[in-house]
Amino acid sequence: MHWFTADPHYSHGNIIRFCDRPFTDVAAMNSHLLAECRARVGPDDDLWILGDFTAGRASDRQRREVRTIYHALPGRKHLIRGNHDEDWICDLPWNSVAETADIVVDKRRLFLCHYPMITWPGARHQGLQLFGHVHQNWRGSRNSVNVGVDVWNFRPVTLPEIERRAAKLPVNPLWDQVEPGRAWPTVLCAGCGRILDPALVSGQAVVRNGRIVVAATGETIVTLGTAMRKWLPEGRHVCPECIGGYLSVSEVTLPAGLAFDEMRNRAVPRGK
Structure with a gap:
């Protein structure tokens, strides 16, 4: 699993005042930030x-503290x-x-940079940009999300959490000037919370009258309990992944006269 965070500023006393962090002192802040990481991030994450x-300008004591914290952090x-x-x-x-990183997590391209950006590699193809630097001043936009501790309750976050927040953030007002004609999706999967590409929504499934149906045709996939x-x-x-992977047989009932076609991942008339 991949976890994302930014701007912890371990052992930086002034950051408590600068960002109005709810800690009485550096020791309390360090302890809380480290505990949140250790509670979530696994050794193989x-x-x-x-x-x-x-903070770059650190005393010898601060450097020793930071090195100790580094070695106590879990995962890669x-x-x-x-x-x-x-x-x-x-x-x-x-x-x-690295200064930046271009990675893929759960089939989603992510461009990582300390600073917020207007566009980036993969931006035209639903790639998300993750950043820090601005602390609590800006949560980001529909496709560029602040993962800093000051806007995530001082804890690291996963991609699904980031995607759910992204879907609720406004589109950057400069987006159409920078990437004209590249509208950003606003539709979320009800099952996993993933953002759905608007160009593909007509091919997605939708919940209607207690059934999951093909959005474009109304063809029944399953009937819901x-x-x-x-x-x-x-x-x-x-999304198709939720239909195929998360809905168990015990939770759905096929309409009368229909059988489930695994190749098409939907209900079809029996004998066809």
Whole structure:
């Protein structure tokens, strides 16, 4: 699993005042930030820190504290260098250190940078940009999301969490000038919360009258039971992955006279 965060500023006392963080002192802040990481990130997970691991100008005592914190962090640790990350920070034994990173997580292209951007590699094809640097001043836009601790309750976050927030953020007002004709999706899957490409929504499934149907044709895929109707609200879209992977046989009932065609992943008349 991949986890993302930015701007922890470990052992940086002034950041508590600058960002109005709810900690009485540096020790309390360090302890809380570290505990949140250790509670979530597993030993085989990847932890991406998008800059400003600490303040660059640090005393010997602060450097010792930061090194101790680094070694206590779980998982494979990656640093996307921020403006406060001096050479001694980058020289810690990170699994990787870079100015930017272009990665794919769960088939989603992500471009990582300490700073928010207007466009980036993959932006025209539903790629998300993740950033930090601005602390609590800006959460981001529909396709560029702040993963800093100051806007995520001082904890690292996963891609599904980021995608759900992205869908609720406004489109950058400069987007059409920078990438004209590249509208950003606003439709979410009711099952997993993923953003659905608007160009493909007509081919997605939608919940209608207690059934999941093909949005474009109304063809029934499955009939929902009572519990599933509460979980999947009327009119919401459902992605193919959720239909194929998350809805168990015990939770759905095929309409009379229909059988499930695994190749097409939908109900079809029996004998056809």
